[in-house]
Amino acid sequence: MTFRPDTVSGRLVCFMRQAMADGLPADVRHEAKRLLLNQLKASVGATDQKAIELLHDWAIDEAQGGTGAHVHWFGTDLPPALAAMVNGALYEVLDFHDTYIPCFMHAVSGVLPAVLAQAEAGKHNGHDLITALVIGLEVELAVATMLMPTGYYRGMVPAGLTGGVGAAAACAVLEKLSDEQMQNALGAAMCTPAGIYESAGSHTLSYITGYAARSGLNAFSLAKRGFTAPPTAFEGDQGMFKTHSDEDKAKIEPILASLGREWRIFGQTYKVVPTETITHGPVECALAILSRANGRTVARMDLSVQAIVVSIVAGRRERFGRPQSVPQATFDLCHCVAAAWLHGRFTTVETSEPVYTDPAVIALSDLVFLEADPARPTFEGCALTVTFTDGATEYHNVDNFLGTPGARVPDDTLTALFAQYATGVLPNGRAEQIANTIWALDDASDISGLIALLKKD
Numbered sequence: 249m250t251f252r253p254d255t256v257s258g259r260l261v262c263f264m265r266q267a268m269a270d271g272l273p274a275d276v277r278h279e280a281k282r283l284l285l286n287q288l289k290a291s292v293g294a295t296d297q298k299a300i301e302l303l304h305d306w307a308i309d310e311a312q313g314g315t316g317a318h319v320h321w322f323g324t325d326l327p328p329a330l331a332a333m334v335n336g337a338l339y340e341v342l343d344f345h346d347t348y349i350p351c352f353m354h355a356v357s358g359v360l361p362a363v364l365a366q367a368e369a370g371k372h373n374g375h376d377l378i379t380a381l382v383i384g385l386e387v388e389l390a391v392a393t394m395l396m397p398t399g400y401y402r403g404m405v406p407a408g409l410t411g412g413v414g415a416a417a418a419c420a421v422l423e424k425l426s427d428e429q430m431q432n433a434l435g436a437a438m439c440t441p442a443g444i445y446e447s448a449g450s451h452t453l454s455y456i457t458g459y460a461a462r463s464g465l466n467a468f469s470l471a472k473r474g475f476t477a478p479p480t481a482f483e484g485d486q487g488m489f490k491t492h493s494d495e496d497k498a499k500i501e502p503i504l505a506s507l508g509r510e511w512r513i514f515g516q517t518y519k520v521v522p523t524e525t526i527t528h529g530p531v532e533c534a535l536a537i538l539s540r541a542n543g544r545t546v547a548r549m550d551l552s553v554q555a556i557v558v559s560i561v562a563g564r565r566e567r568f569g570r571p572q573s574v575p576q577a578t579f580d581l582c583h584c585v586a587a588a589w590l591h592g593r594f595t596t597v598e599t600s601e602p603v604y605t606d607p608a609v610i611a612l613s614d615l616v617f618l619e620a621d622p623a624r625p626t627f628e629g630c631a632l633t634v635t636f637t638d639g640a641t642e643y644h645n646v647d648n649f650l651g652t653p654g655a656r657v658p659d660d661t662l663t664a665l666f667a668q669y670a671t672g673v674l675p676n677g678r679a680e681q682i683a684n685t686i687w688a689l690d691d692a693s694d695i696s697g698l699i700a701l702l703k704k705d
Contacts, residue, residue, distance in 0.1 A: 251427040252479035255422060256394075256500065257434040260417070261385050261412075263507040267383050268421060273669050278519055278652045279513050280382045281686050283346055283356045286518050286684060288320070288702070289666035290344035290357075292673050293522075295321050297341045297574070299451035300334070303458065310460050315473045317365035321673065323703040328365035329469070332415075332635050335361035336458035339405075340698060343387055343578050344522035344669075348389060348515055349626055349652070351396040355516070358411020358460035359384045362698035363418035366465060368699050374692030383514060384418025388469075389512040391482070398494040400445075408443020408456040409492060416471070417462020425472060435477025436467035439489045448567055449576040449639070471704050517628075517652040520665060521594040526627045527555045529649040533632035535590045536644045544636040548615045549585060552631040555620035557581070570610060576603040596669075629653045642694070659687075673704060 252258045280573055304322060304652075307330040317331035324331075339345050339357040346356045357659075363384060365528055367377040392399075392410040399408055416437040420430040445455035459700055482488045483500065485577070510630040521531055532549050561581045571577035577599040586609045587598040589635065604608055624630070631645040648654030663683045682701045690697065 249428065249432070249476050249479060251431055253427075253597045255431075255479045256482035256504065257431045257438065257479055259504045260390070260434060260507075261430045263504075263644070264383050264387065264421055264430060265427065267386070267508060268379065268424075272379060272382055273511075276382055276511050276513060277378050277690060279511075279516075280378050280385070281689060282518070282659065282667055282691070283385075283464035283516060283599050284360060284381070284514070284689075284697045285662055285666060285686050286346055286682055287339045287356055287360055289669055290522075291320055291335070291338035291364045291667040292666065292679075293499040294338050294344075295673065297475045298339050299454045299575075300338055302451065303337050305453065306455065307331075314453035316369035318368065318699055320702045321556070321704050323349045325377070328362075328369045328665060329465045332361040332365040332465050332701065333458035333462040335364070336411075337454040337462035340457035341575075342522045343524050347517040347519065347525040348392070348512070349517055349525065349628060351389070352400045353392055353396070353406030353410070354457070355385055355388055355392070355407065355411070355414065357457045358407050358464065359388055359418050360415040360549050361458070361461040362465040362468075363422055364695075366419045366468070367695050370423065371694050371696070372425070374689035374695055374698075376422055378689060379697055380418045381423035384414040385392035385508060385513055386511065387416025387417040388630060389515075390503050390507055391438075393512070394482075394489065394500055395493040395495060399492050402492070402494070403444050403446065404431060404441075404492060405445055405447065405453070405456050408460050409441045411457065411460030412437040412441060412463035412467060416462050417464075419465055419514040423468070423472065424525045425468075427588060431479055432475060432477045433471035435470045435479060436470060436475065437464050439477060439480035440467070441488065449564065449573070449579050451575070454574065486519040515653055517653065519663060520657060520661075522596050523584050523599065524581070526553075526560060528651065529553070529627065529646050530581060530585050530596050530632060531588045532646055532649045533630060533644045534634075535587045535592070536614045536640045537555075537632060537634050538592060539587055540642060541634070542607050543637070544640065546589070546612060546615055547637045548617060548636045549589075550635070551616065551618045552621040553618055553631075554624040554630075555622065557627050557630075558618045558620045561618055562677065568659035570613075571604040571698060574599050574601070574604075580613075581618075582613040583609065586610075587618050594615050600680035628654065637655040673705065
């Protein structure tokens, strides 16, 4: 098929080509490095998760001796598509990664594993890796913005829906495919999205993210070999837009026109605690009030949140009941607030079995109540009123919880968080080495130095 610049996929390719030619602003490149470091922070403490153990063992069996890219922290050498799949699941499993709140999605987790695996296998330099990562993310976020929120309301996992598109775009940029090949890569990925939110609370959610990375890498690899896809895969009568959303087509053109002028990469939220995004504001409020509780006993905790949070929490509790596993505890807002209050912190320990089965945590979680606040446009903010048994109350409000674009996490805090979760997993000083290598990635002649550091020993 000849290149069709008049289609959505064609317009995306034109943006990709222009961004490659113009180069990226320095602050955009730096943000990509922050996001890369954030994914390593999200995954370094996840190697003991059952979902990862199962996927890692499966991938070794599937590889049948093939090599080319490495699984983070394990150091296992696998074919790029399989390495990308396990790494994508590693990024997802603790729910400690990025969130693009406008689209309810974790954008980096589907794109980075694919482009990193391809960069390693192809011996690409750090500058080209960062360029490809940024462009892939911008394509993914543009497509997601066209499809959301109704794609999410239909029950789709947004990163499963669009992660493969971003991954295909990033790999196509990295390998400098032709316009026609790029369009076919995007089209193939647009025709093969996957992932429904019934998966939340199970191993399958992390599998979906890994699948998105693998799907995008497969789409790129096939297009490079001459595999074709419909140029109207997005906007066609039976294309991605119509089958996976209920949005108005009028929104497509302004979003395409914004590419290269509005960098959505700056809209990312960085998580400072390992749990679902809607839980961060409530946990932050609980810890703030705890510091002035002076040992008083809680009678009830009333959270004022965006309306969608109320429905999500109610739906999860209806499906799961009380948490029966680490993934379910991670997605249970009431549990997270109770555990944070009783432990005075929130880490991966607070979603472990000894905590989610603790009678004190269970009892306190039953005292957490949610009320919809129509004035809250997003779940970046919330308010908490704690009523104590002596009748006194304490109140705390956050408009932007720490990690959102409105309360940006500094580089040194991000580095410190990575080091915190790497403690006991990586050798002493390794986390700092990794962070320094990422900050200098633009000058790396290849990424083998970074890959060599991403091992437990």
